[in-house]
Amino acid sequence: MRGTTDFIEQKREKPKELDAAKRVATWKEYVQAFPEAKLRTQASRCMECGTPFCQMGELIGRQTSGCPLYNLIPEWNTLAAQGKWEEAYQRLLLTNNFPEFTSRACPAPCEGSCTAGLVSEPVTIKSIERAIIDRAWEEGWIKPRIPLKRNGLKAAVVGSGPAGLTAADDLNQAGYDVTVFEKEDRFGGLLMYGIPNMKIEKQYVERRVDLLQAEGITFKANTEIGKDITLDELESAFDAVLLCIGAEKQRDMDIPGRDLKGIYPAMEYLKANTKHLLDHGENGEPQISAKGKKVIVIGGGDTGADCVATAIRQGCKSVVQFGKHGELPKERPEHEPWPVNPSLFTLDYAYEESFKVFGEDPRQYYIQTTAFHGNENGEVTGLVTVPFSDPRGAEQQVWEADLVLIAIGFQGVDDSKSAGIELQNGLIQTLPGSFQTNREGIFAAGDAKRGASLIVWAMQEGKKAAKEIDLYLSQKDKATCQPSA
Template sequence: MGKPTGFMEFERQEKPHRNPQKRINDWDEFHEYPSEDELQKQGARCMDCGIPFCQTGEERNGSTMGCPIHNLIPEWNDLVYHGKWKEALHRLHKTNNFPEFTGRACPAPCEGSCVLGIIDPPVAIKSIEQAIIDKGFEEGWVTPEPPKNRTDKMVAIVGSGPAGLAAADQLNRAGHWVTVFERHDKIGGLLTYGIPNQKLDKSVVQRRVELLEKEGIKFVTNTEVGTDLSTRELTDNHDAIILATGATKPRDLDIEGRELDGIHFAMEFLHKNVESLLDSNHEDDNYISAKDKEVIVIGGGDTGTDCVSTSMRHGCKDITQFEILPKPPGNRSTDNPWPEWPHIYKVDYGQEEAKAKFGDDPREYQVMTKKFVGDDKGNVTALHTVEVEWKTDGKGQKVPKEIPGTEKVWEADLILLALGFLGPESPLLDQFNIERDGRTNAKADHGDYRTNIEGIFAAGDMRRGQSLIVWAINEGRGAARECDRFLMGSTELP
């Protein structure tokens, strides 16, 4: 619980951010590290709250309430407060295979459900989580732990994102022989190519991958199952398969002018940027550059923020981000009570950088894009928008209605579509004859993960749709547990 009176004595202090005017000139992580003394104070703020809602891990009204992997948050907060870092690391690893990923890239639904957050700013859980695992690596406490005994079972995992890696880690601990197949040239999936380096340094991903290799997991890159390797061959050579390729089909904007050059999906933009950065420090020019361009990002989520931040580092001329929803309130609204995730106005790291350089938050709310226009060479030069208001239709659903007289033209050289994802790509599921649910995801129940094909499981965004890294880890761990049960008749995996 930390110090009994800590929440009254110490104010919340998050990981400090580097100066935004300076950090946009490099690709290093945007945050700095609090001192050990400060982190102990933050651990001291954890209350004796009776019911730690931070650990809940449930979905309510379309958002996540508490930690989906049920991190033992009060326990390791207390251990950090008392300076017992190694013990804190042990407790953290009991529930989280990759706290170095969640500590950097998870939006921290645990903090949204912190009991202290009812009356004061919540405990800085995410900062403490990252500090524990980073200290563990620095002190040499995180070492390879290959299983003492091996079974004769072979498991294939398709996809090396957080769900696939969590499943691989768990099944390897159970003693099975695990091979992870990745179609790209580097392991990590979303962790490597979907999240920019300034948010999650790729050396952090590689460090964990190397540890998993030393523990006995085999990684096969540049291999797309269904194309480079047949699904029949995969099935014939393995006792079970876990599909965890994510929800990578992007939502498009089917309006006039969509075919113009200069309009790209956000993930294409982010992927190419990271790939070029890792391969040549951008010297190969094999990426979509925002340098000296008027950039418009359509979409207001985390991916849109990553596009803003990446464009800033390229040296864009200006940047605007469109959000079709209304601007969130400064405090929780009556229909968004604690312990739900707080839908309130926040300035994320990308908007912080744009504001520092250009003087204002780049987001424009309640804006709908109507059409793109271009020059005679087929390059996009502008887009047309209209403002909207949200009204309740005859079915009781909120829908956007255009406001007459609010039409506007925006100049743009580069437009990035960050509109979310529609589900997994079809070819792989089709070749395995996997049934789909109503949203085209692989049909498998949460907690069971079995598809309609015996011995094949589905986990992560491929099963649940676009979601959080921490949910991917939850599902990877769960699929591993049920896969182990299928292989052995029983399981000891959590």
């Protein structure tokens, strides 16, 4: 490292972003790469902790703290600071199957648990990780890894999101013949159709899927479980089945006027926009467009923010986002002491863009929607809200809206895709301490098992599920080969 006190003497810097006023005219990623000299300086801020809390990957309360993939962060920070990029990539690859995904789509709880943040500011871990993996692709260090030997056993993975792709990758490298089934026309799950292009360009998802195919994994699109193929058919054709079908059942609102036209679940809106962009580029309008409309987003989370940013790029007339919680604190609160990853107020990319375009933050706090209003054509024209502090509705407010997007979370798996599999609270139940469901040989991982969560938790579950499937099939195959008494 450059010096033992670099974490104090060198100030934390974030990579530059394309100016908000300019980037709303494009669907390209807005985060720009660090120059190498600055990148090495930022990597040198790592303290090389004896106990690196950044890689502990634990839930403290409801907060993810540290990296659930247990990335060897101090090690590849040191190598990056020394300019040993290929060695840094090799250390990153030991724990992370797809760093180009996590370094773009993960909110970096590792940084919230960085020890340097106690006395200074945390290391820019996410930016360094992205630089390492992007350089690995540019330099050609990433090549197909063809397993030297196949064991003759077959595994089916249902769902091609982060959990499914991670499990498929590990099982393939362990020698299994792996087939991934995906209900959509493209692979990647929420990486493809849930996260907007400006946060992760789809070429990076497609590039990785192409590599996995070159390594021997079979991918089948437009194949929906319960519709195009049944669990019984998969069970008959494969030695093990892993369900990574996500918690795609979105929460809805049972209030007057919900059946009006112009009210959509957030994911339906985001998917329609990304699909149009991939199919037609920037020509024409997607099936659901905010162009020239007054948009209201109900839900204060990241998905809601993505809806705000998408609506601005589509040319909305105005956009407002309702949240049921209050404004987050600007400094670490006492009830979230280090190494808890704190929930802090930030000017997310979408809100910065709203300031540039409309001159204001779109967020409204402690808001509850009680009814939608419409016209004689059955189209939404507005909605009614009350503050959460006013349960009787004495302080009603009416808002105009031509397009309403509901982003209030997810309820669990689609029941039609889990026939014969035990569910609880909408999620697939597995045996205690296991990924196996109530049906032997059928496993579950990711959001379908744990609920909607971060990409790093989904990938951790994919890795652990693959390991358990390998152990299960190895023991099963061993028992089958035992001579009878």
